[in-house]
Amino acid sequence: MNKTGYTEVWNLDKLFSFGHNSRQFHDHIQQLEGKVSKLEEKLKAFNKISNINESSKVESIIQQIADIQINLSQANSYVTCLLAQNPKDQNAMNLRAVTFSTNARFESPLKRFQRIILNTSHQLWEDIIETDELNRYKFILDEWRKKAEILLSEEEERLVSDLMVDGYHAWGQLYHSLLGSIKVKLKINGESKELSVGQTINLRSHPNEDIRKTAHYEMEEIWKENEELFSQILNHIAGFRLEVYKHRGIDNVLREPLIENRLKEETLNAMWVVVSKYKKPFIHYLNEKAKMNGDKKMQSYNFWAPIGKSKQKIEYEDAVNFILEHFSHFGSELENFARQAFDSEWIEAEDRPNKSTVAFCAGFPVSGESRVFMTYGKRMTSVLTLAHELGHAFHNYSMKHVNGINRQYPLSIAETASTFSEQIILDAAIEKTDATEEKLFLLDEKLKRSVMNFMNIHSRFLFEKNFYEERKQGFVSPSRLNELMQDAIDEAYVGSFENASSHSWVWTPHYYLTRSPFYNFQYTFGYLFSLSLYAKSKEKGKAFEREYLELLRDSGSMSTEVLVLKHLGEDITCEDFWEKGIKLCVKDVEQFINLISS
Structure with missing residues (x-):
């Protein structure tokens, strides 16, 4: 019960x-x-x-x-x-x-x-x-x-x-304080509301296009009004970092994030080559979805919009039970862990103003616990975010008895565990329904993840790479930051996205992290890697949970290349590995197009 x-x-x-x-x-x-x-x-x-x-x-x-x-x-x-x-x-x-x-x-x-x-x-x-x-x-x-x-x-x-x-830690702290203090005034169903940035972002999946569109343009106006201040913060963080790099003799700004993620540059390059090679099917998906809204191209404020007939509101209690049910199909340890997280009050999900905009999982290794933070919006996107952060928490749990310094795993592998949990929930929901319209709705949610990882995350990577090159020459103005952002979006989406936020550099908190630059490619890595793991779990059933736990426990004591070779027998410096994962996503596009046609 x-x-x-x-x-x-x-x-x-x-x-x-x-x-x-x-x-x-x-x-x-x-x-x-x-x-x-x-x-x-x-x-x-x-x-x-x-x-x-x-x-x-x-x-x-x-x-x-x-x-x-x-x-x-x-x-x-x-x-x-x-x-x-x-x-x-x-x-x-x-x-x-x-x-x-x-x-x-x-x-x-x-x-x-x-x-x-x-x-x-x-x-x-x-x-x-x-x-x-x-x-x-x-x-x-x-x-x-x-x-x-x-x-x-x-x-x-x-x-x-x-x-x-x-220095730059203080700039990062200032950024989060400023972002958390911003209020967005909107009229929703005739009622005036003052929302936080996080609450406003949640409206991107609202079923009413007028609300989505209004929220999008209201936020763009706010970013425009504040772009000078945010550009100073971003420039100072990057400038401090580059100055330290210069004294340490580091020319390649990717060197630190590659070391921190225990990745070879050839691995990262192989992944992006394959992503770029296989974008055409996802452009097709975006164009088909745009047609459903009466547009020639995908409008950015319609990307997260739900399609088909589906239960639009998912109460928190229903979301929790849904997650527990499908986690149990993967394995008892994951289910029991998630149940403990909910029963022990580890989750902050209340939809209220004055909260931070960023969902995250925080580990507490001394007490062997985690805390998950998000703003639950009663939609499938919120259910997936909850599952995603619980995946991070499960990774923390898996390392509980690992000795000392071997607990420190790279961000790329951390995103694997979280994305894997999303896959469990979304695929289970797709398999559970026989209704075409419900299946279409859920498949669309899955394909949004593919587009986010192969296009949006790619645009973030391209922007950050180009921004740091220009920052080496001096301060980068807000107008130039907007241009760099728009160029990165156009390249990553291959011109298939309209009215995208050229101010994405303002409201994407990953650019302002002071731990290390380039917190973006890890999501794409984790997404494709999780697909390989998920495919194995389908082959082996619940017996795979033990292997999965062993992989997570090893994630702090070897390079990413060695980890994948040990547990999957794959060479991730080769394009072949990445093609296997992305081809599974291409099949999702084909299924989506067939459902639309029917």
Whole structure:
């Protein structure tokens, strides 16, 4: 029997009581500071690795680093949640400044340790990482050794870390505060409303075209009014990053995100070549859908519009039960985990003003929990977002018992787990219905995901790549940013999209992340990779869940190429791998066209 009465508001007090006034949180930070101090002291007395017998000492340092990392993650996630539920929470902003400071301070001893292992002779290094104490950390230690090659001097890196707090981290924080404070005034069914950006974005899938169109143009006006301010934020974030790169001797702006995602550039290039090669079927899909609205080309404000006859409103309770039902068809562990998330009040989904616009999942590794944040809009898109974020949370759960530093998995693989969960829900819904119009509606929702990953995400990648090249020469004006955005959209959609937002660079928060640039290609990677995994799950049934969990657990301890080769036996530097996934999406287009014809 389905449960009733799921809460749409999360519980953060179980993590740290009393929110931004939490004494428990302040104690946590003080303990963290103490742990960083102990690490600093230990490293002062340990300048180099002299012989293989020091493997136990190295392991002890690794354990200290891992402990600090998971406690920092706990603190960072908590503050992120506080600011998401109320971007104007000044006390939470103060806590963010404190956590930024602790993060920056930790960077110095971490980089010092990376230098120590870099300065170890090649032969001694090869011997020591094969010892019983260090062998399980071999991949991460080799990765740290490579990262140390591009570091500045210890004093310079400490200065950079200190500057980041009030440098581009502060600019990123300002961006989210500004975006969260914007209100959009609209008339919906004759009633005047003041909505947040997140609530307004949810209207893109509203069944009424006039509402979708009005919301689109109202937001465009707001972006135009604020473009000067947002362009300054974007330019300062990019400028700071490029200055650091210049001093580190990094010319290729993709180098850092490729290292962070444990990907080779040839892998990324192979993926985009295949995506570009197979765009024609998706242009056909867009044109056919445009015709259904009486247009020659797809209007951007109609892209997310539902088609066919379907239940337009899906209550939150129904969405939860729908997800649990179909997760259970994949495997009991996924179902039980999702049930725990709902029952334990890990989900913030209430549709209310003054929330952040960005859906996310925050991991709390110390307590072995996650929190999911979104604004639930009672439509299929919201159901899919909920499933997507639960996929991230399941990935966190799968790493629960993985040792220390091997928990840190790249964003590209993180998007695989989330996209996989979306696939389960959407494909199950398509298979469940025999009604042509309902199937058409759901298939359209699936194809939107393909277009988003093969066209929209591609446009984001192209924009960011071109923007950084121009930023190297100086400040990029708002009008030029609009041109770069429009050019990227035209290229990625091959001219099949009209009235697209040339201000996408303003309201796409991924451009303003200060952790690393280029948080875009990971979605396309995860989407195509998840298709391969999903195909295997269909072949093997519930027995595949165990293999899936093993892949997720390995995701923090090997390169992405090695991970896929180990678990799928595929070489992702070759175009053949990517073609297998995208051809499955082409079949969806063919099915869609056949349904329209019938």
